[in-house]
Amino acid sequence: MSIHAEKTSVDIKDGQLLKKMLAYAIPHWKMITLCITLAFLIVVTDLARPYIIKVAIDDHINGLHKPMYAVEAEQADRLKSYGKSIVIGGTAYVRLDAAAAESGASSAGGEALRKVQIVEVGEGSYLAEGWVAPNAKLTAEGGGSEVRLTGEGVQLPAVYLDDATISGFRDRDFTGFLMLGALFLIAVIGGAVLSYVQTNLLQYTGQHIIYRIRGELFEHLGKMSASFFDRNPVGRLVVRVTQDTESLNQLYSQVIVNLVKDFIVLIGILIIMLQMSVKLTGLMLVVIPLLAALTVWYRIVVREAQRKMRILLARLNSFLAENLSGIRITQLFVREERQLEQFRELNGEHYKAGMRNTVINSVFQPAVGFVGNLAIALLIWYGGGSVLDGAITFGIVYAFTHYVRQFFNPLMSLAEKYNQIQTAMVGAERIFELLGEKPSIVDKEEPKPLPKQVRGEIEFDHVWFAYNEGEWVLRDVSFKIGPGQTVAFVGATGAGKSSIIQLINRFYDIQKGTIRLDGVDIRDLPLDQLRRAISVVQQDVFLFNGDIASNIRLNEAGITDDEVKEAARMVHMDEFIRKQPLGYATPLGERGVNLSLGQRQLLSFARAIVFRPQILILDEATSNIDTETELVVQDALKTISKNRTTLIVAHRLSTIQHADQIIVMHKGKVRETGNHYQLLALKGYYYKLFELQYKDQKQDMQMQHAR
Numbered sequence: 001m002s003i004h005a006e007k008t009s010v011d012i013k014d015g016q017l018l019k020k021m022l023a024y025a026i027p028h029w030k031m032i033t034l035c036i037t038l039a040f041l042i043v044v045t046d047l048a049r050p051y052i053i054k055v056a057i058d059d060h061i062n063g064l065h066k067p068m069y070a071v072e073a074e075q076a077d078r079l080k081s082y083g084k085s086i087v088i089g090g091t092a093y094v095r096l097d098a099a100a101a102e103s104g105a106s107s108a109g110g111e112a113l114r115k116v117q118i119v120e121v122g123e124g125s126y127l128a129e130g131w132v133a134p135n136a137k138l139t140a141e142g143g144g145s146e147v148r149l150t151g152e153g154v155q156l157p158a159v160y161l162d163d164a165t166i167s168g169f170r171d172r173d174f175t176g177f178l179m180l181g182a183l184f185l186i187a188v189i190g191g192a193v194l195s196y197v198q199t200n201l202l203q204y205t206g207q208h209i210i211y212r213i214r215g216e217l218f219e220h221l222g223k224m225s226a227s228f229f230d231r232n233p234v235g236r237l238v239v240r241v242t243q244d245t246e247s248l249n250q251l252y253s254q255v256i257v258n259l260v261k262d263f264i265v266l267i268g269i270l271i272i273m274l275q276m277s278v279k280l281t282g283l284m285l286v287v288i289p290l291l292a293a294l295t296v297w298y299r300i301v302v303r304e305a306q307r308k309m310r311i312l313l314a315r316l317n318s319f320l321a322e323n324l325s326g327i328r329i330t331q332l333f334v335r336e337e338r339q340l341e342q343f344r345e346l347n348g349e350h351y352k353a354g355m356r357n358t359v360i361n362s363v364f365q366p367a368v369g370f371v372g373n374l375a376i377a378l379l380i381w382y383g384g385g386s387v388l389d390g391a392i393t394f395g396i397v398y399a400f401t402h403y404v405r406q407f408f409n410p411l412m413s414l415a416e417k418y419n420q421i422q423t424a425m426v427g428a429e430r431i432f433e434l435l436g437e438k439p440s441i442v443d444k445e446e447p448k449p450l451p452k453q454v455r456g457e458i459e460f461d462h463v464w465f466a467y468n469e470g471e472w473v474l475r476d477v478s479f480k481i482g483p484g485q486t487v488a489f490v491g492a493t494g495a496g497k498s499s500i501i502q503l504i505n506r507f508y509d510i511q512k513g514t515i516r517l518d519g520v521d522i523r524d525l526p527l528d529q530l531r532r533a534i535s536v537v538q539q540d541v542f543l544f545n546g547d548i549a550s551n552i553r554l555n556e557a558g559i560t561d562d563e564v565k566e567a568a569r570m571v572h573m574d575e576f577i578r579k580q581p582l583g584y585a586t587p588l589g590e591r592g593v594n595l596s597l598g599q600r601q602l603l604s605f606a607r608a609i610v611f612r613p614q615i616l617i618l619d620e621a622t623s624n625i626d627t628e629t630e631l632v633v634q635d636a637l638k639t640i641s642k643n644r645t646t647l648i649v650a651h652r653l654s655t656i657q658h659a660d661q662i663i664v665m666h667k668g669k670v671r672e673t674g675n676h677y678q679l680l681a682l683k684g685y686y687y688k689l690f691e692l693q694y695k696d697q698k699q700d701m702q703m704q705h706a707r
């Protein structure tokens, strides 16, 4: 598997993962509980709105024709428990609210209460003694106070009502509308305010958790050893710290609480529906199996589609990461067309997978919508009929249509949530996998501190080392470098010279043998002390964002400006730096001056010197510097390397002839050791290398002469 390949799917039921995610949420449990409580209140305000309208319809718009009670005016007190009574002539009337009317309040009122009702017959309104169905077909006979309403097997004495009297009965409707309107407004404003508070609290919590995880990730990455970075491309790690944590944030701040909210909505709606009408609720639930089938289908199909999309996206990402970092090579070798073709292919596949996803969603969402509307159709058919029969009020049917919609909304957005959860779970798994990865190179439990004055004696004692198991890069390497000595490593490409340098720094640990610094196994030393004792100048110099001075002292506050300048002077960079617009404060890189390769190396020298290490390592450090400057640097080196152990890896043998000891490497083994003259006298491998380079030089000189 390519190191760019990514894991793309994880089983949501994975308990381990959930436990770890929960562990991060636990410190915020108070906030999360508060958010869930707020969610509950928001649901209440959401669900209250249709109910308020239902009450407005049933008790006020249609309330006039609801059953009423009447008593003689002087006994009006008896009606108190039903509401405010209206006195007309010698009679007190009270209108019942829908619930009381439906539950047949008569039992509570006792027989002495007269049941009355406002009934419309033809153009006129009558106050009839007795209760009839609202749609009963009646005719009025007689006149004045002697009217009788007959029809449908009933005969009721009635009184004709003029418009003014009807308005009297309507009075309480107007105050009712005002009250309900105010209540509706409170529900709307309350809902909005609560949502605002909840969203902010959730974001705060989510961001806080992510802030912590990001910090931990960065700290953790800082401890990882070189082999880890060999395996993990930088692009991927950047995605871990930025993108994956963000999707996890979404999970904490949106998905979890919203899922709880949706659940409360569904339960809440069911309860309200059941309370309003068991029959209608039963009818609504007829569509549930259809919905369940749809959801199961969707889960299966979309899971696969989304998994495929994530795989392709990961591939696209790694393709991009690889190609953008190697863009110069692509351009140099005129491979743009071929790369573009590959990219198009991948991009096309991703597009197709994306479209498939879209198609599935565009089927699922309207399908759920359709089932919802089917439920509404059933509601109109059955509910409408029941309203006419007087079995259900119009307000209930109206409220049901709203609740059905609210019931189906969370189901419709299931797609989005499913995707969010999957992405977040994948992100979470990657993050926890990363956090769970132990740094392979760490301090011993009780490391032996280095003495303040490091002597700088380095010893390799039968060292075996492989980057990858079984592929030995160093085989039984032994040598000893005395304190203050200058030692050079030479050998063909791939002989293992740079590996030796990396091992001294403990970027990797060896498999067999021992490496000692001042007689102590480096694995027993505190890592930071070991690395502080060593400075390395490499061929590739990394510059950080910042000015020249901070790039030399690497933000080490203990290093003074004078020391920085002194170091720059020693590598003959001082003059160049002074010429820059802001001197030592000139920013480097995009925002400031760009350094040439040679200048970068000089800066890297200054960096190494300023830290005053006991051991200085130069790994191909002068390969980018012109001969003239190299002479200067060599000169500086002589000063610097005095009383310091200095290790030099070089291909140009001319630069290392003065070394106290030269170690010749060949295929991971020490082939020869000695100083320049001893090695030449040996007439071995070194001699051959020297001859080859010398011949080259002679040829160069002859060619120059010939010109």
Ligand SMILES: Nc1ncnc2c1ncn2[C@@H]1O[C@H](COP(=O)(O)OP(=O)(O)OP(=O)(O)O)[C@@H](O)[C@H]1O
Binding pocket: 230, 467, 468, 473, 491, 492, 493, 494, 495, 496, 497, 498, 499, 500
């Ligand atoms: N990070 C790494 N992971 C795996 N293998 C590596 C790694 N670095 C180097 N190698 C392998 O180790 C061997 C020795 O490499 P090393 O860089 O030590 O050689 P070198 O003598 O310094 O060569 P050069 O003169 O080209 O710098 C090579 O075969 C190389 O492929």
